[in-house]
Amino acid sequence: MSASRDRATQLRDPGPRAEDEDPPRHRGAFRLLLFLAFFVIPVLACGAAAVYTGEGHTITAAVQRFLLFYAGVFALVALTAAVGAGLLATDRIIMSPGHRIVMQAVHRAISLLALAALATHIVLEIMAHKARTIDAFVPFLAHGRTFYIGLGTIASDLVVLIVATGLVRRRFARGRAPWSWRLLHATAYLAWPLAIWHGLLAGRTAKPYVDWSYGACVAAVLLALLVRLAATARTRPSRGRRASSQRRTWAAAKREGHELP
């Protein structure tokens, strides 16, 4: 074994490495046992019950019907909440750093829920033959309501992209262009209105209070966004302004006859 690799394993693994005898290694086995007992076996049992029993069939069908009806609604509500929480998490005016950390965690959790609801919605729509698999990825190919279903497809593609890049945010911080993350993440403000548009018009006719609620959400988010942009502009002079101030300095220097770089 090379010394460098030896050292690397030492750093990663706090446990000892015995040379002539193995130290006790029960704990790995114990964890596997726990995982089996509390996760794998219950999941398998539930799966078997759903498939092999009459009651199981009834329950599965009911759940499926319920989710076909509501998964899209859940996805849209979660997406709205995620946008709101994300926006709130950037606030420096009323929120302390500690609150912002909590809000960021909430934002992440809701976003993952939204993604799960979205996946359920898409899978069930395909299973109910209301859309084809390709409609889940490529917009404007659906038969009937082509435009409104297409809006949903665009929104869902963007949401997947946003969540995926959100999960690897750390890599953007380390990479050469951290600002590209912000650019990608800001497409949420495109995806979310599209999703609302799709939600209100692609399926069953929405009740008036639903229309009003989403309208209020959009207005609130717009307002919050304006506050955010104003606050950002205040704390951080834009590149353009920095450049123009530099130009002014140079022009003044030129007038006084100094050499310029």
Place this chain on the structure above:
Amino acid sequence: MTGGLPEVLRIGPARLTAGLDRWDRMDLASHRAVFGSVPRPSAGQLIDMAEQVDLRGRGGASFPLARKLQAVRSAAQTRRCRPVILVNATEGEPGSAKDKSLLFRSPHLVLDGALIAAEALDARRIVVAVAGSGPHIGSVRAAVKTDPELAGRTRIVIVPDRFVSGEGGALVNAVNGRPALPPGRKVRASDRGVDGLPTLLSNAETFAQLATLAMLDADGYASVGTRSEPGTVLLTVGGSARRPAVVEAPSGTPLGEILDICEVAPAAGVLVGGYHGAWLPPDATETIPVSRSGLAAAGGTLGPGIILPIGPQTCALGEVARVAAYLAEESSGQCGPCMLGLPAVARSVAALVRGSGGMDSVDNARRRAAMVRGRGACAHPDGAFRFVASALDVFADDLAAHTFRGSCGHPVRGTLPLGGAETQARLTVDWTRCRGHGLCAKLAPEVIQLDEHGYPDILDMPVPPWLTRQAGQAVEMCPALALRLTTPLPSGREAALAAPEAALAAPEAVWDDVWDQDLSVTESWIAEIGGTA
């Protein structure tokens, strides 16, 4: 230089270092030629001898070995079981090389000591714990294989190369297959050690001393050294020494003499006892006797025998700040006062060095250091306190320069060695992006705190393993994406790793020509160490 380890020098008669002026590494044959056969004292005899010469543990704590032997014997008798011998050769102190040098160049002496103790206490198993990587591991493994008395009963355990791995409880944990961390409740190894059996746990040099004691018996052993602390001490001299070395000297040798043979130019301060030790002012060092009592009287400590002078060409406080950050990073992160207190100490010392701490910065540093004293599962916080507090005393002139002028005018040269932490990631800020949101300071307050303007002040140290999660979260959650975890390029690192690897092959190369050398030196050695030559 052998295998990246410093050379071995001696003052006066050779005890532990006997034969090392003739051989780079002593194999079994040359070892037997120099030291003769292994004596078999009974437990009572061994305890009497250790008692008579007041042999103490040489790992830093200086616990009387006789009491340890006694405790293990009585525990084994009452529980009717066979004890275990555990040789602590982890040597987690970056400034120390004496145990590694012994294991690399004279492995059979350490193993003889373990064997003598095992035979006396009727122990069957011997465990040798070493840390990290290096030529000494290959050497001791080869030594165990060639000695028929050891081959079946000796196990070598490699533990993580961290500062706290060598703490007794942490080591027992590591050998038992648990993480190498100090336990929260003190358990004496002599009661419950390896596999719950009574365990004689001592440092590698102690076992080597025990071997020579058994070979010479008490009177022969006491023929050198002071009356109260007979025998020799094994020291590691580094720092600004032009000839860094492991030095064997009779206890009570003046410190000046030891610094002289290591070619130390006049020093700005001398650190004795390693990073849990204390600084001595340069004017006092000449005549201080190197012994436990001599160094303690001067305000120092013998500890594991580390002597690190630093010259006037480097920024002394900058060196102290580096070590303070290192000690904070080496905290195992178990005990609150240590995991939060040591970074706070490191931060105050860094502020002092930068000159940003203001008039009460010295007071701040001292107060924060005193805060951690005695508040941990192991002695790590206490040692860090001793190190920082004594530095603030000894480098008073530099303190004034740093406080009033922001610098003493010297660069930090890295005279004091740190462990191999350079490969670990550090937190860095892209200052053009940072907008002082302050989330990072909330997520990882141990390493990041905010300055008066709300911008992060990050402690200059690698992210310790117990903080990896929080540091990652801070990077992940920074609203401005301004925080990064960066791993420095391993340019100098590769060379450092290549050296021990090349040296791993060295023992074999050395054995070949051992046979050509003159082996009949036993009598001359006995005469030499007996003081009759």
